[in-house]
Amino acid sequence: MSPVSRVRSLVRRRLAPLAGLAIAVLCAGQAPAGSRVEDLLAKMTLEEKIGQLNLVSGHHAVTGPYTRSDVRSAILKGEAGALFNVYGAEYTRGLQEMAVWQTRLGIPLLLGFDVLHGYRTIFPVPLAQAASWDLEAIEQSERISATEASAAGVNWIFSPMVDMSRDPRWGRVVEGAGESAWLGSRIAEARVRGLQGKSLAAADSVAACVKHFAANGATEGGREYSGGDISERALRETQLPPFKASVESGARCIMSAFNAVDGVPGVANDRLLRDILRREWGFRGIVVSDFGAVEELTVHGVADTATDAARQAFRAGTDIDMESRTYVSQLAALVRSNAVPISEIDDAVRRILQLKEDLGLFEDPYRRSVPAREASLVGNGSHFDAARTLAEKSMVLLKNERNTLPFPIAVKRVAVIGPLADAKADTLGPWAANGQPEDAVTLLGGIRRVLKVMAEDADIAFSSGGSIDRSSPADIAAAVKIAARADVVVLALGERSTMSGESASRASLDLPGDQMALARAVLALGKPTAVVLFNGRPLTIEDLDKEAPAILEAWYPGSAGGLAAARILFGLAEPQGRLPMTFPRSVGQIPIYFDQRPTGRPAGDQPKPYTTGYQDVGPRPLYSFGHGLTYTSFFLGAPRLDQPVLKQGGAVTVSVDVMNTGPRTGTAVVQLYIRHKVAKVSRPVKELKGFARVTLPPGGVGVAKIPLAEGDLAFWQPEGRFAPPEGGQISVMTGLDSDQLKATVLEYQPRDVTRQASN
Ligand code: BGC
DSSP states (O other): OOHHHHHHHHHHHHHGGGHHHHHHHHHTTSSOTTHHHHHHHHHOOHHHHHHHTEEEEOTTOOSOTTOOOOHHHHHHTTOOSEEESOOOHHHHHHHHHHHHHSSSSOOOOEEEEOOSSOSSSOOOOHHHHHHTTOHHHHHHHHHHHHHHHHHTTOOEEOOOBOOOOSOTTSGGGGGSOOSOHHHHHHHHHHHHHHHHOSOTTSTTOOEEEEEEETTTTOOSTTOTTOOOOOOHHHIIIIISHHHHHHHHTTOOEEEEOSSEETTEEGGGOHIIIIIIIIIITOOOSEEEEOTTTTTTHHHHTSOSSHHHHHHHHHHHTOOBEESSOHHHHHHHHHHHTTSSOHHHHHHHHHHHHHHHHHTTTTTOTTTTOOHHHHHHHTTOHHHHHHHHHHHHHHOEEEEEGGGOOSOOTTOSEEEEESTTTTOHHHHHOSOOTTOOGGGOOOHHHHHHHHHHHHOTTOEEEEEOOSOSSOOOHHHHHHHHHHHHTOSEEEEEEEOOGGGSSTTOOOSOOSOOTTHHHHHHHHHTTOOOEEEEEEOSSOOOOHHHHHHOSEEEEOOSOOTTHHHHHHHHHTTSSOOOOOOSSOBOSSGGGOSOOTTOOOOSSOOOSSOOTTSSSOSSSOSSOSBOTTOOBOSSOEEEOOOEESSSEEETTOEEEEEEEEEEOSSSOEEEEEEEEEEESSOSSOOOSOEEEEEEEEEEOTTOEEEEEEEEEGGGGOEEETTTEEEOOSSEEEEEEEESSSSSEEEEEEEEESSOHHHHHHO
């Protein structure tokens, strides 16, 4: 290094901490926010602009083969307006300093990361969170995730994943909110609110990036990265609503998808990105491609060269290229040859700079990179408690014959068996950001903690019973041996966490390996036994359901998950979860979901020829959408309407009397479904439109009140717009799951018939 550059570098290092202040002072009194963006834009060269459209991965990349960048040299060359997979207050501060002090215009960086269910404190996986049906708790978990991630310098989070899927073979159902577009939309809103906070500029706020636009979950056969053939109706009514809800909640970023819709990959799909997202919905944020997806346009066979891929993706509306480096290598020439108008480049850069402005990065690029904040906020004890509470709310009691659960707390001998009983990484789940397996409390750890306090001299024996893939006869014998001596048995079964998530499609949804043989051998002892399942998707567990007296679905429950499960098993917490996704009896039933469309030949309770279904398996799922038992019982009255007629622009309130008829305090999740009796297009047999949580002590009586507005009746009309029907009867159904419902009828009269008659 020359003496001059040494001095410059020294000055920079010394002055770096003051950089934010310097920028603030330089900009104070100047033009109002917004024109900073224009001022900068006016000074930028074409190459500097294109640098802003490039997103480069740091060394923690996990999801694609393209990582080839040295982030520091990319910053110095002005080729990286944004980085991802970089975190840590000190490290990110260094990167921001480099961008601010060692590039010509000193533009700070967007720093992204996949924080899907926690940064260091890991909450239950998103599918599990959806099972909580608790929007406030989900929002709070996102607030905590944003607080932790932003304290590590992250300002942009690739979440929520709002893809709708009705196929549990697809591993990514673990990242979503299940099969209901209505519930998925409400959860998407809660997540965006939680991540972005009240002000995006706050040090603990991040920009949410909603993914993967669109129809990434409409796979064929559950195969990863495959696009399904999807109708306009399915796109509008099932796939798009959670995206629209996110945009309406102010989400600042959308990730365009790998998969094709109607033959055009999401990343280059101008109908999705320009017509629907920007024109119809008025989205003004940024669009980033999925990992390497711009370059993959050539593999899809819609672009013949990288140049063509860059042109198509950019002109369709993908502002930022994630990791394929196609924009940095191709866009400048495309602009020079007039294949891409500079005005479109300017628009994209303007949106990115505006986001940086709104995140407060120009004012203080280091506000999220303060080591002391990171030390006090990341992994904070109160965050662990919130993770435990949400895990308790997320777990679904699928079966509980003869009140096997809760186990008596004064138990003497407990056998804890199974390959997932003490599996720390699997307790966290497949996409655990910066979560550390050593932080996780496993089920065995949780049972030890609970019984240490509640039953000090309890004897807890553990046997893994083999691995997830294989149990030898000796493994099974060792498990049976400890079970035979126990008063109660806990069997922890399921999938390794890497069997769910991206690139984790499965053709069989049975318990992997020899776990069913292990379960049979242990269950044959006839001991009070509870199976605790750890998995990221609905599994086909009909045999287990026949043989096990109690089954608790724990999903991948996160850092505090084992403690939450133990507290439920021993009655210190109530099971509260309800399934957000149907459990099929066999893979052959897929896709199976609650809001299926009617057929002219519906299945009855008894098999009958020439009705819909199969010869070799019944029409019903193993566990329906919305199913979940409690440790108490509830009586629900029929739904009552505060007015029998819904007028134009109006709303009604649906009330349901709820009584806790059992021995313990519990929470009823009263669900509201509707069905249009007659409409221009056949409507689903039921559609979820609301719910209310009612917690009652034994003998307690309450009323669930659920609003139903005219907008809830709207569907995609044949003429191509969302609108309610012209009028008619709506069946309003309520119950504790999507299967056992009581109904009443609502008249929908958008026009005043009395006035019309007298005219
Ligand atoms: C995934 C995205 C993720 C991205 C960055 C991709 O492979 O599909 O969900 O945000 O990688 O990690």
